[in-house]
Amino acid sequence: MNQGVRVRLAERMARIRPFYVMDLLARARALEAKGVDVVHMEIGEPDFPTAAPIVEAGRRALGEGRTRYTPSLGLSELRRAISDDYRQRFGLEVGPERVAVTPGASGALHLVLAILVDPGDEVLMADPTYPCNRHLVELLGGVPRLLPVGPDTGYQLSAEQIAAAWTPRTRVVMLASPSNPTGTILSPPAIGALHRVVQERAGALVVDEIYQGLVYEVPASTSLACSQDLFVINSFSKYFGMTGWRLGWAVAPLGYMEALDRLAQNLYLAAPTLSQWAALAAFTPEAGEILEGRRLRFQERRDFLLPALERLGFAFPVRPQGAFYLYGRCDALAPDSDRLAEALLERRAVAVTPGRDFGHHEPERYLRFAYTTDLGRLQEGVERIRRFLGSW
Numbered sequence: 147m148n149q150g151v152r153v154r155l156a157e158r159m160a161r162i163r164p165f166y167v168m169d170l171l172a173r174a175r176a177l178e179a180k181g182v183d184v185v186h187m188e189i190g191e192p193d194f195p196t197a198a199p200i201v202e203a204g205r206r207a208l209g210e211g212r213t214r215y216t217p218s219l220g221l222s223e224l225r226r227a228i229s230d231d232y233r234q235r236f237g238l239e240v241g242p243e244r245v246a247v248t249p250g251a252s253g254a255l256h257l258v259l260a261i262l263v264d265p266g267d268e269v270l271m272a273d274p275t276y277p278c279n280r281h282l283v284e285l286l287g288g289v290p291r292l293l294p295v296g297p298d299t300g301y302q303l304s305a306e307q308i309a310a311a312w313t314p315r316t317r318v319v320m321l322a323s324p325s326n327p328t329g330t331i332l333s334p335p336a337i338g339a340l341h342r343v344v345q346e347r348a349g350a351l352v353v354d355e356i357y358q359g360l361v362y363e364v365p366a367s368t369s370l371a372c373s374q375d376l377f378v379i380n381s382f383s384k385y386f387g388m389t390g391w392r393l394g395w396a397v398a399p400l401g402y403m404e405a406l407d408r409l410a411q412n413l414y415l416a417a418p419t420l421s422q423w424a425a426l427a428a429f430t431p432e433a434g435e436i437l438e439g440r441r442l443r444f445q446e447r448r449d450f451l452l453p454a455l456e457r458l459g460f461a462f463p464v465r466p467q468g469a470f471y472l473y474g475r476c477d478a479l480a481p482d483s484d485r486l487a488e489a490l491l492e493r494r495a496v497a498v499t500p501g502r503d504f505g506h507h508e509p510e511r512y513l514r515f516a517y518t519t520d521l522g523r524l525q526e527g528v529e530r531i532r533r534f535l536g537s538w
């Protein structure tokens with residue numbers, strides 16, 4: 147295919163790794179093409195279709211010919227709706243002028259990191275973490291510093307750890323609550339303590355709240371309740387079930403909005419217009435009722451899957467309270483999670499993600515299970531894993 151074409155990539159591309167889970171998904175799909183019935187527990191997106199009121203709003207927008215660019219920071223109606231939502235759900239005043247609507251949380255992460263990180267600047271993040279974060283920092287010439295976290299801190303960074311890791315080149319700390327891959331959350335006091343450490347050192351705190359609505363024992367919270375002097379990343383992908391619409395947002399202190407606007411204009415002009423009109427319906431009571439019902443379905447799945455996997459020998463030292471992931475220790479069952487995931491797919495057609503996608507800290511001891519498939523399929527998956535472990 148590349149005959150006669152010399153591929154000469156920028157040197158930085160050597161540091162951008164693919165998602166292993168994508169590779170796994172491709173292999174699972176190849177098995178399915180051969181007629182194999184695969185149980186998917188690797189996919190990080192809701193299995194529900196986008197809620198009907200949102201789809202209908204998108205259709206209406208298309209019918210009305212809303213197909214032109216919006217302002218770079220988003221439709222004023224949507225920025226206002228997001229601002230209203232912070233007031234209604236959390237009692238917080240987050241003015242629409244501080245909301246930047248972006249192409250997914252991915253767009254928000256890219257924008258925010260790009261206005262903060264200079265070449266050589268260090269960005270602290272937990273290990274394990276969402277894999278894109280370190281690659282985005284690399285892309286900007288920054289230095290991702292992955293700090294190992296474990297059950298003792300709920301797989302989250304602690305204020306002490308950040309203080310100890312800080313150097314004159316440290317510029318940004320990234321958190322995620324609830325976290326991918328661990329599903330654990332940071333309490334508001336913990337975020338407050340982390341924020342204080344970062345502020346005392348004149349750094350910037352970026353909190354990814356993309357799984358905000360998907361929490362099960364505790365009320366949803368936002369780090370903006372601790373301080374307005376931080377950056378929040380959010381999205382319509384997960385709780386709102388709109389992955390393919392590519393829509394998210396960032397909240398930033400007012401003084402940064404001009405820079406975000408300028409960069410958005412240059413990077414992608416604006417987030418998708420139809421998606422923005424559709425997302426307005428995500429805040430209606432009709433959509434809210436559907437989304438809340440789905441949250442309860444996720445909780446039901448977690449409440450089945452967690453003890454079922456524990457009975458098979460997987461360990462969850464910290465109870466995950468959010469997102470739709472369980473990050474289970476499998477070292478009592480197998481020496482290497484890569485080989486275990488490999489064998490589960492090849493021999494029992496169960497797809498799960500090994501720890502190596504998420505960092506360097508003990509990845510071989512962990513598997514990530516996503517409960518983004520219905521209860522019946524999860525039961526089937528657990529049964530297949532049980533039979534597999536019996537013969538392993």
Ligand SMILES: Cc1ncc(COP(=O)(O)O)c(C=O)c1O
Nearest residue numbers: 250251252276326356381383394
């Ligand atoms: C923690 C986290 N942040 C950001 C994203 C990006 O999501 P999107 O660009 O679809 O909003 C994901 C997707 O899985 C995620 O898990």
